Amino acid sequence: MTTINPATTLDVEGEIAVLTLDNPPVNALSHILREGVAAGLEAAAADPAVKAIVLICAGRTFIAGADIKEFGKPIAAPTLQDLQDRIEALDKPVIAALHGTALGGGLELALACHYRIASPSAKVGLPEIKLGIIPGAGGTQRLPRLVGLPRALDMILTGTPVGAASAVTLGIVDELAAGDLRAEALRFANAIVTEGRPLRRIRDEAQRLDGENVDAALEGARERHGRKMRGYESFERAMDAVANAARLPFDEGLAREREIFVELLGGTQSKAQRYVFGATRAVAKIADIPADTPTRKIGRVGIIGAGTMGGGIAMKFLSAGIPVTIIEQAQEALDRGTGTIAKNYAASVRRGRIRAEDAEKANALLTPSLEFDDLADCDLIIEAAFEEMAVKKEIFARLDAIARDGAILASNTSYLDIDEIASVTKRPADVLGMHFFSPANIMKLLEVVRGRETAKDVIATAMKIGRDIGKTAVLVGVCHGFVGNRMLSARQREANKLILEGAMPWDVDRVLTDFGLPMGPFQMADLAGLDLGWNRETSKGETIRERLCEADRRGQKTSAGFYDYDENRKGSPSAMVEEIILIKSREEGFERRAIGDDEILERLVYPMINEGAKILDEGIAQRASDIDVVWINGYGWPVYRGGPMFTADTIGPDVILDKMREFEARFGEDFAPAPMLERIAREGGSFTGAA
Template sequence: MTEINSVTTLVQEGDVAVLTLNSPPVNALSAKVREGLDLGFKQAIESDAEAIVLICDGRTFIAGADITEFGGQMAGPSLQDVQATMENSPKPVIAAIHGTALGGGLEVALCAHYRVAVPSAKVGLPEVNIGLLPGAGGTQRLPRIVGVQKALEMVTSGQHVPAQQALAMGLVDEVVEEGKLREGAIAFANKALAENKPLVKVRENNAKLEEAKGKPEIFAEFRKANARKFRGFQAPENNIKAVEAAVTTGSFDEGIAEERKLFMELMMGPQSAAQRYYFFAERQAQKIPDVPDDTPTRPIKKVGVLGAGTMGGGIAMNFANVGIPVTIVELKQDALDRGLSTIRKNYERSRGADPAQTEKRMSMLTGSLDRADLADCDLIIEAVFERMDIKKEVFAALDKIAKPGAILASNTSYLNVDEIASVTSRPQDVIGLHFFSPANVMKLLEVIRGEKTAKDVIATSMKLAKQIGKIAVLAGVCPGFIGNRMLSQRQREAQKLVMEGAMPWDIDRVLYDFGFPMGPFAMSDLAGLDIGWVKENSKGESIRDVLCEMDRRGQKTGAGYYDYDENRTAKPSPVTEKIINDFIAKSGRNPRKISDEEILERCVYPMINEGAKILEEGKAIRSSDIDVVWVNGYGWPVYRGGPMYYGDQIGTAKVLAKMKEFQGAMGDDFKPSALLEKLAADGKKFSDFKQG
């Protein structure tokens, strides 16, 4: 065996040279890896071997580029150098794939003459998820092998394609037995030699591009079909343009030049910078300084959920989905039946619903009217009405029922977890698990650390979140925690802006154009204006009261802030406009014209300021954690990184100046936080702030 460098070895088995890459954790294409591949292929070509197999040790094939090198000076041979060496090899090169061949990993594999994979392997080009496109020939080689339509779908979605599907698409040439990749790849290489198989260069195959030339509408139709999904993002459009270039130029080299131009446009732009920042922020959120990775966790083999309503049912589905049995407790049989029926319907309506899978998941759920049936659960989550007296009654009861060591969790979105824990004899076992609605869909889970919450309870909750497919962020106890605390700032300003003359649709439009899926008033109409509204107590004291009294309760009644047609398409309502103008007149004010810039600044800057207070008080570990909450829980556009990242891009000094300007004109709702003042004075960013 020859050691090429610290991450690459070369060994010859009969007529086949096997080049093995081992660069934990995911064999990313770092400078050392590129060097090893370049030297290794050159040595294999010069050896007396007749074929070359590229294989990786560890849990995966090359999982992509080394993202930490992006934007910096590349050392050693370029990826294109490695690809050229492979592609131009006079001996057949076979890429042996296990784990995931993603991004640059698949682009390397596409330069082999053949590809084999184990059944569990997946391949894909997910660069779009960090605001980029495949920059090493992916947009040029992929359509040549799978066709233009499939290439467009892959590069704009970042989907991971399973091995059997990749085989059907022609992306891999053979699927070999699981656990026997090395033997299978060598056997394939020997077969290629025996059959004198040609050295297939993907770059030279234009047949599928010629097919697409006769169908120029492919691109227009693809853009139209995905317009809503791609709204605001630059990367999907550049990916489409790069694939388009493969077809229109017909020349691989010209296509590569266009791909490079479009890649650099993204790489140097603000969107990819924000998306790369977010990529690391999401991973960083899992790191809790005083709860290290090796903190023991508690086994969670059975879960109890108190409440079978929208939240309780959605929470239960998360555990059933991964095979953890759930006992759901309700007060009345009809409520329990309704909850279980809704869960079943959710499963049946889900895309690609499989009746057998639905039955398997439903079998994980047991309904009960008796809280005592929660006694054997390892984790009990309450999803009852958001009132402190009800929460306390529930936790006092659970304290007597739950077994020692069981975790008691509240799904509260706002209330004090320490106060809830105070009615138990085991506050160390109490934690907040704030799921977002719908709980079976939304990715975010705010994990609320109480004053006495044990570290192993925190570690267990963070680990469990990952198991059920959630992105967890740790928060401290304060009203509304991270997300809702900041949201209240935006909601307040939105309501105030309406009373100054901005119409709800003006505010919604500005926030929608900024990148949110919808504005606050459209969101209220969707959720229902009557949430928390009590008809008997309503005295027409607010715009919402009057709308609800008129039975304008949102989309479900065909009218709310907006008017809706039979397809629930919204349009500005003259009824709402009159109600607003009447309220403004009663207040003695004169409505004024409010600019889009002021609407955006008044809705967003107080959120940033509140985020600074959350950091200052130690209720979030780092500013990037706040961004993860807002991207995953509230639809903040990921291409803007999150509110704190956005504040850093504007500059803390500019945010402070605007907050002071608003404070002078409108009062202490805009009082700057002490941390914002300090960071601005020191010329620093929110990302510079470290707890302690």
């Protein structure tokens, strides 16, 4: 065995050279690896005894992509394209042996090889779209030559990898390994040499594209993926690049692909998406809680409340294989809740999202009960009851009496003070918030709320269990609304003012959806139900929302709220709502005026950013990027805008400060700038250091 460099070794077995790459943890295609591949190929090519070369990786995966740290910097030679050119120029077959994940540049390198063999568990894909770019080393040109335009478009536009068996069916991989990958790759290579198989260069194969209707393929891709990819610059650019595989000679298509890649890489959207990639991984790092902090074993979870939220939370644990005891006060409510869980699993089976046997296993792990004492053996108990402090405190006092020592007691509260809830127990160190977002079985975000006395191992356990059930867990501190809802309140305050001053709900919502959010504040209110927290007996018609509820316009569930809804729950502007708003404006003494889209957007977004600055100053969030992860995963902030704090850096903190001061002079102290915003603007700094 010859050591080429610290990441590469070369071993010759008979007539086959085995080039082994080892660049932990994921064999990223960094400079040291590229150097090793180039030198190894040169050595193997120069050895007359070598008839074929196997490219294989040590560790848990094949090359899982480029080194993201090199993005935006000059790439030292040899580049990935240099390696591909060398492979395609060789007169000896090169076989890529794939295991784990062959992603991005890893798959592109494998596609430049003459043959590919893979472990049955391997996955291959081109996920660059998730970073706001397109494949930049021939992926948009070679993949369509193997699988055709429609399938290549699907893989590249979604970034979703395919399993090895599917890759064989599609023609991406030539063989599945029947046993040890190295031994199987040697067998395969020897067979290629013995049988004198040709050197297959994908770049020279265009027959799969012959007769392809390019326009039809593009239109089909827009229909399948356009709605989800609305606003992403990389979407249309990726389609253009893939279409070039059929429209242009290979080298011209490759050159155009590279141009598009470089343009997107330098754009704000790709910077935002790469920032979010790093930010999502950073949330697990907590300054005063080491990564090796012991966690508590969670063998059974108790959930108080079988309503929409409690049932959704239960499903996440059941799907992860964790037994759940769910309790309600009345049999009817319990039956309704467990019935909804069963229906949700059945629907997932019908849609092909899970197997029937997995649904059966999950349902079998659920224990419904009307007895509070049945929570005594649970390791984690999550309260998902009515959002009222007196209710929460009563429940936690009861839990304190029956929960076993060491059990973690969590509240799913959206706003309320965790420290006050913990104060009714003799174990405040075991109490914290676990704020799930609705629908809890779908939404990614989990705000883990750290109380004043919450133990570090309790926090570490909550963060870990959040990840275990597929959530993006973000640690936040105690304040009204924590991070997400506190900032949302600032936005809602301005939305309510705007419709009194001159805008209509559909104007406000349109501006935010044009910005990239899935819905605006009034659409969101209708979806949630306008009567949340409203009581007919105590309603005084003091707000537009109260007046709508009094008119039985309580949102989508009554087919009327801020909007009128048809049988498909599609909303349209309401003349009745417009009249209610005009009447309320007159009563409040407003002289209505035309309000432009720019002002609407600034008045909705800038106060959120300002509130985020206060949250950082108060230590409620660890870092600005945590705030952005909350808003992306909990509220649908567009990934390509990076989150509110990244957006602030993109606009410029000084620009936002000037506008906040202008609004403060016009509209009052709600726009008073946060000290941190003033400080960062004065110093020419940024919130995230990434924009």
